[in-house]
Amino acid sequence: MNIKLLCIGKTDDRNLDELISVYSKRLGFYINFELEIIPDLKKTKNLSEEQQKEKEGQLILDRLTPQDQLILLDEKGKEHTSIGFSEYLQKKMNSGLKTLVLVIGGPYGFSTEVYNKAQGKVALSKMTFSHQMIRLFMVEQLYRSFTILRNEPYHHE
Numbered sequence: 001m002n003i004k005l006l007c008i009g010k011t012d013d014r015n016l017d018e019l020i021s022v023y024s025k026r027l028g029f030y031i032n033f034e035l036e037i038i039p040d041l042k043k044t045k046n047l048s049e050e051q052q053k054e055k056e057g058q059l060i061l062d063r064l065t066p067q068d069q070l071i072l073l074d075e076k077g078k079e080h081t082s083i084g085f086s087e088y089l090q091k092k093m094n095s096g097l098k099t100l101v102l103v104i105g106g107p108y109g110f111s112t113e114v115y116n117k118a119q120g121k122v123a124l125s126k127m128t129f130s131h132q133m134i135r136l137f138m139v140e141q142l143y144r145s146f147t148i149l150r151n152e153p154y155h156h157e
Helices: 012-028 051-062 082-094 114-116 131-149
Strands: 002-008 032-038 068-079 101-105 120-123
Touching: 002 051, 002 131, 012 032, 012 068, 032 051, 032 131, 051 114, 068 114, 082 131, 101 131
Parallel strands: 002 032, 002 101, 068 101, 068 120
Antiparallel strands: none
8 A cells, every 4th residue: 555645835844844754754664655745826815715725625636546545634534543543554454445645735624525535534633733733743643553553662552
């Protein structure tokens, strides 16, 4: 299985970017992982929130293939413990899935089309975090999940 993390907009904080890179490299030892950044929309001043979500949504949908399974990182998604999330990933791998695509949306969330295409939603917390920090948290949790699945000493219960 491949895992792709799609994100809207670049990470402005160099420190976050470095940590994301560290965990992305670590994750590469376990699975084929790709972090893809969809550039921020230009000239959004004249767009409503709904119009911005629709434009970002089309950019997300354009990057999917028919074999991909789309999972949204969404505040209304299912919360997991780290062990529960590792079990969730194991089930995805056991199912023969080719590519799991996790998406971190833009500042206003996802368009209706993206929600309709998604095959699941995952929440990292009930708290609100910046979209840039969520990238780091997600990559770290993916790494943690694979260390749990391999019984490596990274995670402590």
